[in-house]
Amino acid sequence: MWNDIYYFIMVPMVYIAFATFALGILFKFAVVAFSPGIKGKLGAYPRRLPRPLGVVKEAFAVPVAFRKSKVFWFFIVAYHLSFALLVIGHLELIDEFAALQVIPHQVFLGAGWVGIVLMVSTLYFLFRRFRYPYNAISVPEDYLILILLFFALFFGSHMNLASRHLDFMFDVSKMRDYLQSLIALRPVLPEDIVSSYHNIMLALHVLFANLFLMLFPFGKMVHSVFAFCTLNLKRK
Amino acid sequence: MEKEKIRELKSLIASRLTRPMRYYLDTCTRCGLCYDTCHAYYGIPKKEYSPVGRAEVVRRAVKKHFRPSGRLFPYWGDATALDERVMDEMKEAAFSCTGCRRCMMYCPFGIDMPYILGIAKVLLIGYGNAPEELVMLADAAVEKGKSIDEFKEGFLSVIGDMELEVQKRLGLPSADGLIPMEKKNADVLFVGLSGAHSIIHPAVIFNAAKENWTLSFFEAVNFGMFAGDPEKMQFIADRVVNEAKALGVKEVVIVECGTAYRIPKFLLGPLPFKVTSIVEKIHQYLAENRIRMKDGAIAEPLTYHDPCQLGRNAGVFDEPREILARLASDYREMSPTREYNWCCGGGGGLVALDNEEFRIKSGKAKKDQIDATGAKIVVSACENCILQLNTIKDGYGLDVEVRSLSELVAERLAV
Ligand code: SF4
Ligand code: SF4
Numbered sequence: 001m002w003n004d005i006y007y008f009i010m011v012p013m014v015y016i017a018f019a020t021f022a023l024g025i026l027f028k029f030a031v032v033a034f035s036p037g038i039k040g041k042l043g044a045y046p047r048r049l050p051r052p053l054g055v056v057k058e059a060f061a062v063p064v065a066f067r068k069s070k071v072f073w074f075f076i077v078a079y080h081l082s083f084a085l086l087v088i089g090h091l092e093l094i095d096e097f098a099a100l101q102v103i104p105h106q107v108f109l110g111a112g113w114v115g116i117v118l119m120v121s122t123l124y125f126l127f128r129r130f131r132y133p134y135n136a137i138s139v140p141e142d143y144l145i146l147i148l149l150f151f152a153l154f155f156g157s158h159m160n161l162a163s164r165h166l167d168f169m170f171d172v173s174k175m176r177d178y179l180q181s182l183i184a185l186r187p188v189l190p191e192d193i194v195s196s197y198h199n200i201m202l203a204l205h206v207l208f209a210n211l212f213l214m215l216f217p218f219g220k221m222v223h224s225v226f227a228f229c230t231l232n233l234k235r236k
Numbered sequence: 237m238e239k240e241k242i243r244e245l246k247s248l249i250a251s252r253l254t255r256p257m258r259y260y261l262d263t264c265t266r267c268g269l270c271y272d273t274c275h276a277y278y279g280i281p282k283k284e285y286s287p288v289g290r291a292e293v294v295r296r297a298v299k300k301h302f303r304p305s306g307r308l309f310p311y312w313g314d315a316t317a318l319d320e321r322v323m324d325e326m327k328e329a330a331f332s333c334t335g336c337r338r339c340m341m342y343c344p345f346g347i348d349m350p351y352i353l354g355i356a357k358v359l360l361i362g363y364g365n366a367p368e369e370l371v372m373l374a375d376a377a378v379e380k381g382k383s384i385d386e387f388k389e390g391f392l393s394v395i396g397d398m399e400l401e402v403q404k405r406l407g408l409p410s411a412d413g414l415i416p417m418e419k420k421n422a423d424v425l426f427v428g429l430s431g432a433h434s435i436i437h438p439a440v441i442f443n444a445a446k447e448n449w450t451l452s453f454f455e456a457v458n459f460g461m462f463a464g465d466p467e468k469m470q471f472i473a474d475r476v477v478n479e480a481k482a483l484g485v486k487e488v489v490i491v492e493c494g495t496a497y498r499i500p501k502f503l504l505g506p507l508p509f510k511v512t513s514i515v516e517k518i519h520q521y522l523a524e525n526r527i528r529m530k531d532g533a534i535a536e537p538l539t540y541h542d543p544c545q546l547g548r549n550a551g552v553f554d555e556p557r558e559i560l561a562r563l564a565s566d567y568r569e570m571s572p573t574r575e576y577n578w579c580c581g582g583g584g585g586l587v588a589l590d591n592e593e594f595r596i597k598s599g600k601a602k603k604d605q606i607d608a609t610g611a612k613i614v615v616s617a618c619e620n621c622i623l624q625l626n627t628i629k630d631g632y633g634l635d636v637e638v639r640s641l642s643e644l645v646a647e648r649l650a651v
Contacts, residue, residue: 035254037255039503039505042351044575045575046548046575064269064342064344068269068342072267137286140311140312142266144312223263223264226263231346233259233348
């Protein structure tokens with residue numbers, strides 16, 4: 001039975017998670033696309049930079065948060081930067097991309113720090129929510145998404161760190177076989193993965209990442225896309 | 237609440253689910269950066285008066301009725317069905333918000349809280365629970381728009397008295413035509429308010445600048461917007477738009493009233509004429525030397541309160557300051573200022589409601605700011621702000637004089 005559960009998490013559930021994620025995001029976009037626009041403008045002032053530049057600055061440098069809380073700002077920036085590296089790292093677990101190796105590095109990039117920074121930031125976001133006044137405005141899904149993310153990071157990071165510092169080899173080529181087979185819709189779970197010391201860690205990592213992906217389109221995580229739309233409205 | 241009523245209210249929500257609304261509803265991460273940025277929260281630190289606290293009231297109902305996740309797993313998102321209690325919360329949230337959008341300056345996504353509260357306001361109208369005062373005032377304005385001919389005679393008779401006052405102020409030999417009405421192809425159509433002062437001071441300035449202008453029959457204030465009724469808002473605004481088109485004017489100049497300016501300037505879409513605030517017009521006259529100020533500036537310490545709709549919501553920050561630089565020798569800036577300046581607590585039609593105690597409390601941020609400047613004169617450029625600043629002054633016993641910018645300019649014109 002354990003084998004079945006293991007297989008379910010590693011193969012069918014990954015498909016279910018990606019399908020939910022993709023269809024959910026498509027659904028979100030479709031709803032927005034079919035909603036009426038407005039004839040007026042909702043912008044605010046001042047606008048020290050022209051629109052596209054200003055939007056990019058506000059989205060990536062988050063000066064608004066910097067003004068209000070330096071600590072929160074630090075974690076916001078650290079988190080989002082590391083998240084971008086995390087995405088690159090995972091792409092490289094699928095295949096070699098020459099473009100991603102402009103600065104040559106070992107796969108998984110970041111020498112283990114990407115996961116650590118993300119975990120610490122996620123814990124900061126989570127514990128911040130337990131404090132007044134943030135607990136007063138938080139709803140259960142705010143905690144849930146952070147907890148899922150934390151566990152996905154915890155188990156993923158564990159494997160990465162273990163492969164670096166212990167005598168356990170995390171075999172990138174086996175991961176590539178596995179992930180490429182998923183993409184090719186001819187899924188195989190290489191025996192080396194199933195029988196590796198970290199098979200449970202990997203399954204837990206995939207489980208929590210699946211859950212995180214499935215929730216992504218249905219909550220506030222869509223701010224990752226819509227933030228650009230709202231910031232654009234602010235300057236229109 | 238009966239099912240039929242809920243269905244009706246749901247269709248009202250649906251009518252407001254525009255593209256921006258969907259972005260605003262979905263993007264908030266409940267980060268709390270806006271939490272303490274509302275003047276109402278500053279005066280009364282309750283979650284209900286925090287910007288995100290207000291928006292959540294709306295967001296929870298939208299989630300429950302419009303989102304599969306809210307229907308299937310209401311607990312996780314705190315989705316709440318519409319009922320009497322929720323409607324009360326909506327009223328509290330919507331009609332304690334002045335629409336100042338100060339919170340937007342502190343939101344990393346620039347979420348427009350008053351826009352979200354637009355849903356609460358249409359729901360309250362549909363539920364029959366919107367503030368009566370605002371609804372009645374909006375209805376009266378609509379009525380005037382429908383039967384303007386009946387109002388014309390009475391209006392023209394009071395104009396005569398105002399012209400005499402303008403004549404006296406400018407020391408002119410005749411009062412005739414000092415406040416022109418229905419003048420075709422004028423360069424400027426000026427839209428005032430119901431109070432005579434809102435017409436007399438600008439009329440003095442227009443005449444001093446030898447402007448080719450005419451006065452609108454309507455008041456600039458838009459109670460349809462304050463009540464949150466999109467149709468009435470449009471109708472009330474269209475009265476002036478149609479008048480301007482019929483007269484063929486080049487520019488519509490709006491009295492010192494922030495919302496009245498923001499609506500035609502930004503919310504109606506493209507118009508065949510320019511929309512300007514009287515503050516910008518005065519600034520232009522001074523820059524072109526069409527009007528001059530008397531010698532000898534005001535020596536008492538003076539400060540300026542940025543009306544939210546004129547400042548952060550329309551970008552008119554420098555003009556009033558440059559005008560005041562010519563009028564006062566001891567100008568003191570409030571802190572924080574410009575886009576971060578605190579709202580006085582009078583906008584959004586709140587000064588028209590029976591809520592003085594609340595407005596005094598929610599005006600505490602402004603009171604503290606004025607105190608810190610040590611100013612003896614507080615100037616602003618919005619009728620609502622002036623009324624509320626006086627409420628704050630009386631409520632806290634401040635030793636200051638509250639003045640409107642155009643009044644001060646008209647008074648100190650070199651004629
Ligand atoms: S718009 Fe102004 S009054 Fe309304 S919630 Fe934001 S800060 Fe408060
Ligand atoms: S600052 Fe913006 S994102 Fe954060 S809680 Fe307030 S409205 Fe939501």
